[in-house]
Amino acid sequence: LLEVAAAAATTTPAAANSTGSAVPPATTESLRARRLALAQAHERLADAALQNEQPERALQELTQAKRILGEMRDRGDLPADDRHLADVEFSLGLTQLQIGSATRAKEHYEQAVVLLQLRRAGFQKSAIEAEIAQLSTQAAASSSGDGASHGGIESSRSTSAEIKREIALLGEIIDDIKTRVQEISSAAAN
Numbered sequence: 001l002l003e004v005a006a007a008a009a010t011t012t013p014a015a016a017n018s019t020g021s022a023v024p025p026a027t028t029e030s031l032r033a034r035r036l037a038l039a040q041a042h043e044r045l046a047d048a049a050l051q052n053e054q055p056e057r058a059l060q061e062l063t064q065a066k067r068i069l070g071e072m073r074d075r076g077d078l079p080a081d082d083r084h085l086a087d088v089e090f091s092l093g094l095t096q097l098q099i100g101s102a103t104r105a106k107e108h109y110e111q112a113v114v115l116l117q118l119r120r121a122g123f124q125k126s127a128i129e130a131e132i133a134q135l136s137t138q139a140a141a142s143s144s145g146d147g148a149s150h151g152g153i154e155s156s157r158s159t160s161a162e163i164k165r166e167i168a169l170l171g172e173i174i175d176d177i178k179t180r181v182q183e184i185s186s187a188a189a190n
Helices: 002-010 028-051 055-075 083-099 102-143 151-189
Strands: none
Touching: 028 055, 028 083, 055 083, 083 102, 083 151, 102 151
C-alpha cells in the first residue's frame, strides 16, 4: 500500500501509463493531495502498530509522516498551522511515552502545543477580521440611513460563531496537552 502511495506522490509529470503514452501532468493540487494522503497512510499504519503494541514501528511511520508534512510545509503546500502537523507531534509524544522516553515525549507534546497555539492565533485573527468587516458593514448601512439587508451580517455571525467554537476547542486541547507535559515533568522529578 505504501509503495503505491509513495509512487503516486512522487510521479513526475512526464510519466507514462501502462500503454506507454504520456500521462497528463498532475496539478499542483493533486500532488499536494497525494502527498497528504501518503502522510495520512503513515499515520494510520502508526495507529495500527500502536494497537498491536509495536511502538517502534509506530515511531518509524510517524517519523515518515512528519517528514512528508514538513516537506509540504517547507514548499508552501501546507500552512504552518495545519492541524496534521500538530496531530503527528502529539502522536509522536504518545509513542515516545510508550517506548519509555519521557524527555522526547515532552518535546513532541510541547511542539504540538506551539503548533496548536499558532493555529488558534490564526483563528483569533480571522475572528477579529470578521468582526471588523461586520462592524464596517453596519456602520456603512447606518451612515447611509439605508437599513440595508442584514443577510451578510447573519452569515458573518454564523462564521464568527464557528471560528469561536474552533478557538475554544483548540484552547481545551492545548490545556490537555499542557497537563500531560506537567505530569511528565512531575513524574521525572520524583
